[in-house]
Amino acid sequence: MSVLDIRDLQTHFFTDAGVVKAVDGVSFSLAAGEVLGLVGESGSGKSVTGFSILRLVDPPGQVVGGQILFQGQDLAQLSNREMRSLRGNRIAMIFQDPMMTLNPVLRIETQMVEAVRAHERISHAAARDRAITTLAKVGIPSPAERLAAYPHQFSGGMRQRVAIAIALLNGPDLIVADEPTTALDVTIQSQILAEVQELARETGTALIWITHDLAVVAGLADKISVMYAGKIVESGPTGQVLRAPRHPYTAGLLGSIPGHGRRGERLTQIPGMAPNMARLPMGCAFAPRCALAGDLCRKTAPGVSDIGGGQGYRCHYPIATGEGVP
Amino acid sequence: MLVFLLRRLAQSVFVLIAMMVVVFFGVYMIGNPVDILISPDATPAEIEETMARFGFDQPVYIQFLKFVGNALQGDLGRSFVHGEPAVQLILSYMPATLELALLGLVFSVAIGVPLGVYAGYKADRWQGRAIMTGSIFGFSLPNFWVGMLLILIFAVELRWLPSTGRGETVAFLGMRLSIFSSDGLQYMLLPALTLALYKASLVTRLARAGTQEALMQDYVKFARAKGLSETRILFVHVLKNIMIPIITVLGLELGSMIAFAVVTETVFAWPGMGKLLIDSITTLDRPVIVAYLMLTVLIFIIINFAVDVIYTLLDPRVRVRGEGV
């Protein structure tokens, strides 16, 4: 059975400027131990998808439709109390900016012990022992001493390790990681990537890795979903999507990475800017920036075409297999 | 860093000197104390003698220089009414005011912080709005009228607490304090509450603004993602963050608490230095007025200086700016 099964998720923001459909019909599922890379530009709705799973979307945002089945249970049906007992326990989250996620005026010990004791009736000492073990697991040297420190006494990378340790404390079934390495140096980024991958594999935890960087998920994820303007425009097994992208947007993202094995080739970029989510065009949201778009694209939004092998896309004029980057 | 502190110290000394000038000349204009000190049927010799003793026969600037010289030695003259040295007289009244002000501060935090945090949490709901409207009333209620109302309710109607006076005191480090005896505490309750009300509204507003700000931070969202209860988030994560600015502001407000105690002490006949000041103004007891103002200014300067120093030590940004200017 899949750990997480999202069906037609709709999260809208009711702003003064109108309704913004930040997440508009997103579906995917995730089995135990599986890693999903959720890729998209900023504003594409990928983070909102992550927060929707934890029911932590801030007003004026609201989940207005769809189902989020966690181990077969619809999260929308849970009471606040039941939801709280899942958060940080069965479903954990890692945030983007490690400088902001830890409370600056509380010791690491307080912030870790409270996360354990919110879900289990155990002694402070036992919770503390678990915190030390987990800190050691994420590569914090002399964890017992570091517990007494405040966040500002750690570097950015170390803080993110602490945040990851907090997410791991209760051995969750699912971790939602919202661009956890974006704010870090490249070297630390790859270290953390490798460690998280190993930890997830070890414990059988399912992982959603949200990022704007295809290169990051290339070596990490089992499968990839590419989001654009609130919709998943292409998804499939990582190797397959990267080797043979069908949606022009995925191809554009790939073309803009300085990749291996394509040395000497020109880097391309996607023309235009991320769309205004409050005023999306009638047809395909990507049409204004798409080189392959036709009249049909500007009139009607494409539905999902399933091409088997777990791969699917939303495009009227997909790139034919074998064809290069446009 | 040291330069900055020295400069602040020099500024404080300058303020003190400026205050001396203002205070002396200001109070000199009140009236002729000789008329009050000397009974109408005194002999000219007696008048002469009193004039000489207080130095009233000399020109104003000599009186002022005498005043500054004596002030530096802690001598601000003798009370016309009590016959005691003015500074000593005020110091003997000061503990009563200080304990009242401190208890008032404690009350204002105890009332204001929970209300403000809750109002910030429910900012867009009716609860938050109601608390904010209530805090406007807290600002609007004149101190003396609140005191009267409390006396009417708790002393006259319900007879739960004594109306005026100080009650039993206990000697502590050479001061007579009410706060350590249950009888004394009963007498303190109403005046301290009166004094606290205005500041409690201020704290409510500060706490609300801080809470709203803190609730938008990532660490609150992360705390929610950890599955913590809202109570724990509010009263551990948010509260700890907003207490630093609130305590800084309250430190500065201690001075104004002492100043506002003038009104409260008068209402409750609380024998503190504020009541002494008002009595001295009505009897034109000039040395006491001068001594009160000088001592209050000194307290103010010390508080401001202390807050500045603490801030400098805590916040590196302030330190840099202080050296740059």
Place this chain on the structure above:
Amino acid sequence: MSADIQIPDENDPGRLWRLASRLSAIAVLAALLMLLSGTGLPPLMARFILLIGLIILAAVLLRGKYAKFFSGPAAYVATASLLVLVVLAIFAAELSPQNPYDLRQLDIMDGRQPPGSTNFDKTMTFHLGTDEQGRDILSGILYGLRVSLSVSLVATLMAMVIGVVVGIYAAWAGGRIEAILMRIVDFQLSFPSILVALMLMAAFGRGLDKIVIALIIVQWAYYARTVRGTALSETRKEYIDAARGLGLPAWRIVFGHLLPNCIPPLIVISTVQVANTIVLESSLSFLGVGVPITQPSLGLLIANGYGYMLSGQYWMSMYPGIALLAIVAAINMVGDRLRDTLNPRLSR
């Protein structure tokens, strides 16, 4: 912003409003002066002019923002109470059943009567009781309300003028002058207003003029600091450079550009400040260093009745106290709404 464009334009709807606001401001000031000096138009007429002028000014201020201002029942209640209290204060002489300071109308036999009792020859009912000299408390409150409001209004207006002049001058002059002026402001603001006022009144003695002066001295520094802050940020803007480049005289730039931009924050501050001043004045009067006994404000009325409160004759201070609370709370609430309405940055 467009205050200096002198081209008459019949189609400009703002022109009429500007004209109205200027005319009513002048009318209000003139009426106030006449009432305070007791010359000119008959008092009743001057009072009507004052009231209508104030209402027009308020309407101009909120033009186009009524919906935002009246967002919630509290705003309606506060505005209505304020209007009623201002009307009561302006027409105190006409509305009072008795002139409480005309000794011929008083009878010591009527002293300390509880609310609802009648006078000795049953010609008059004291709805809120009487004080120890047989004065009708209701009349005393109406007159006291007038004293409290006019003292703080006049003091606030004059402090505002002084503060604006000092603040703009400091921002405009810069350099050493600015440093010295602002040091004085800082010096004064580092002491609580009640302490400064108490000291001044101790030096001056009681009196209406004296308390007004003391309240001006206490307040001007707030305005100076605020105005200087706004003016400083305005002088850095490009249009001021452009105006200077055009060779416009300094007074045109100051009155045409700087001043209009400093007004909105000033209105918000001064509204709240009127309330603070009323409280301060009443506290001073309560302590016996404020208004003279012959012209009691609400604070002095409360102080006069205070001695009788412990013996259960609550009405002498209770009702003036309620009036004081009502006027201060109404002004503060209106001020709070004004801040949210006029300055979107501060709301939320």
